Amino acid sequence: MLNSNEFSGAAVSEGAGYQTKGDLPTSFDVEAFEVPVGRDEEWRFVSLRKLRGLHNGSFAEDLKVVPQNIDVKHPAGVTVETVDGENERLRAAGAPSDRVAAQxxxxxxEATLITIEPDTRSDEPIHVTIAGAGEGNVSFGATTFDVGHRAEVTLVVKYEGSGTHADNLGFIIGDGAHVTVVVDADWNNDTVHLSNQAMLMGRDAVLRHNSAIFGGEVVRMFPRVRYTAPGGDAELLGVYFADAGQYFENRMLVDHSVPNCRSNVLYKGALQGDKKNEARTCWVGDVLIRSSAPGTDTYETNNNLILTDGARADAIPNLEIETGEIAGAGHAATVGRFDDLELFYLMSRGIPADEARRLIIRGFFNEVIHRIPIESLSEELERRVVDELEKINA
Structure with missing residues (x-):
């Protein structure tokens, strides 16, 4: 099964030829896409020259292509297979929606297909670790999780090491399944990574998708949620912390095309740069409510803290509504420094200014981090936030 809007034939320009973000052209063939340029809406924030040729194929001149280095640890009721890109089940979550993902x-x-049998219930997460291929190499891959109906599982995808990497993650969530996903980009700071993530929701399926970006030179993630039947419930949560010289982009699409589904998006980020090396982030949240989706309930929020000079955050929520028969819809986005009144309050209680700042920033992130059901990972993300804060006065 392929996306209904998959196209073929002459290459088309990204950002053109469709009426809504939900109609974004998709294909498994890189030649179906024109080479992006800086004025294209989907690419206008990231510096294309920093992508090491992933966007235009010039990576082949300097980098050796190798398979992604993937390790999967899993409980009973899970099957792991190595397949090729023509595998129909691997493709079922949907085709890539930009040139790098198609590349x-x-x-x-080769690719990896992970199958979770129907009615599987496990307290032990499925751990997928993808390591960078190192300097001089570029790794490409696809990993699809096919979750059977009524299964209840936690999927952890961790990226680590150094290199240049582009991949596609697919999540096929069966009817009545409850799935928690954690995507942890814990790269070394010399890594370039672009990830396309397609999520296909069955009837009454529940998805809790958590994203964390703390490492990498350029990291761009694009999760897309589609519903196939009523009752789907998707929550997308994210945290990111950019230092000088880092660029992180979270660009997402939630496509409500069937009745009585829910979505909630909450991302929080912080930035600290300097005059020589700017820290930059971009968050683009697209939610589409089609005329065929009455009863939709959705909200999206993005909050950003600017901690130093030399930092810039772009926050762009987009809400397209084609029917007024909905339960609710809204969005909010903020970019700014933390509240001086909170700082004054803590200092008036005898807390030194530096410690007060740390407490405020940790509290800012905890709303998202504490929703991650894996205690060890939640504590690890808290530790990373503390480590980042130590750099401010270093």
């Missing part, structure tokens, strides 16, 4: 699909030597 990854076209160029990958």
């Amino acid at each position: 990854a699909w076209t160029s990958m030597p």
